[in-house]
Amino acid sequence: MHTDARTLENGSLIEGDLCIVGAGAAGITLAREWINGGRRVLLLEGGGFDYDPRMQELYRGESVGLPYFPLQAARLHYFGGTTGHWAGFCSTLDPQDFEVREWVPYSGWPITRADLDLYYRRAAPILQLGYDEWTAAEWQRRDPALVPFALDPGAAWTKMWQFSPPARFGTLYRDAIVGARGVHLYTHANVVEILANEGTTAVDSLRVRTLEGKEHRVRAARYVLACSTIQNARLLLASNSRAVAGLGNGHDLVGRFFMEHLEMPSGNLATLGNKPPSTQMYAFVFGRTKARGEIALSAAAQREHRVLNSTVALAAAPLAEQGRSTFEWATPDVVDKMRVDPVVPEDVAASAAVPRTFHLLTRQEQAPNPASRVTLSNERDALGMPRARLDWRLTELDRRSFRGFYEALGRELGRTGIGRLQMRDWVMEPPTAPWPKSLGGGWHHMGTTRMHPDPQRGVVDANCQVHGIANLYVAGAAVYPTAGCVNPTLTLVALTLRLSDYLKAR
């Protein structure tokens, strides 16, 4: 069922068993799990079914740290959320991403990779991935032309990615949600405050506003925030009627540990030999490639060199040209075009020549950093809610890891005779040097309500429940304690499925 909240009588009370705030990848995934479940599920979406600049304007915020995308361009505020312009890149986190790494401050999840295996399998079809296959060997069996580099697995390996068409949840799941029994979607229902009970031990209700000036109240037994990493933090911080510092923020952690993926051109590769190695495994054509490999250091090598987790993507190109970071090529205009136009597979002229030179695009996790944070601005939006202020900050470990990664990878590529690796000048600069102009992320937002069993070290527990708030949960990449080096969507869908199972079992 669907109701436009603008059509409700002002001051309406909406009641249900489970209330999901936000209809993006996490919110829609969760709602789908509860169709025909015998419960009254409320799915609240601030926007409508179509892109609306007035809704996007609600996401505008300040950026006071390192240069960042305009916040209102980085996330989409309508049914389907940011899947409306995502590029469909999917891969799984690695086992070491979940472990405490003594050289990575604040690392470690309260769950393991094995805890997510089942949910990755369930998440794959939701994102329209053809196969739950994540090893180079499996993909080589499927297509013998995909030959991974012969690397020592103790040093480096080929990490597989799959590419969603990309799945646009707004069109893909709209009919299923609108026609669902047990799920009631409310569009144009912007939650502006979470109202806690007197002891701030549970959520009593939500205040919902429309741009047209109506205000409603939503009450449910349990609530799940699924409105993106920055907006989840903003909503918790702005919910300060009873908790002055914001809800769930008794230890000043909400909004901290904001993380991105550093996606930057960092070097070049020249393959060697009379018969250079096949690189088809690593090739990518947007809209055509189903799976490809990127090269990563082994967990042991990361430990030895005390570096963050990274992968490197190969793009065949002359050395004389300069590669561009995701920030440099995926400008807001380009990303908006991905929302407006259907994805058309690139036409690539077939070439018999095996490429020998490549640009290397690194995808590196950002080290968890409490100073990298989302707070509230003094400015308010049209609904009267304080805007978000992003202070994106990096550490020396982020900078040093690039060089450590490239030196270790360069040695392995040299030892195996595959080729020689060249680092860009900024990679070789001291870790205290300023970041180069090519500094960029992947439009990925993680952290701000990190998961930790100790309320003094995390906002949510291992089940994604906000510490100290009995009926409030967070779904999405906001709960990631560390970012891994892969795009967040697959994992956030997997975590949402896990949260759904937990909620059903309670």
Added chain:
Amino acid sequence: MADARSLARPELLAALGGAAVRAIGERYRAMSPAEADVAALRHAIDDSRPFTARFFGAGNPHIDELVRDDFAHGRTVVIEGWLLSVTEARQCALYSFLSV
């Protein structure tokens, strides 16, 4: 010991071309003044061969094997951003002397 001209053919040459290899070689010479002539470079490469190969000619490894062994044991140098084996950097230096 191989002659200087055959040593002055680093595997990199096909991938990067003569100009880039020459620039790398000149940079290496500037970084390593003790190896700033052809004889010194030849000896430096020869001295990096295993003892049995140097004195008994046994199992004399191909230059490419020396290069890969450098990478395996961390005998590397960064020149113009390229992570190179010390042996191949010496090859590049020889190339910079001997190419016209």
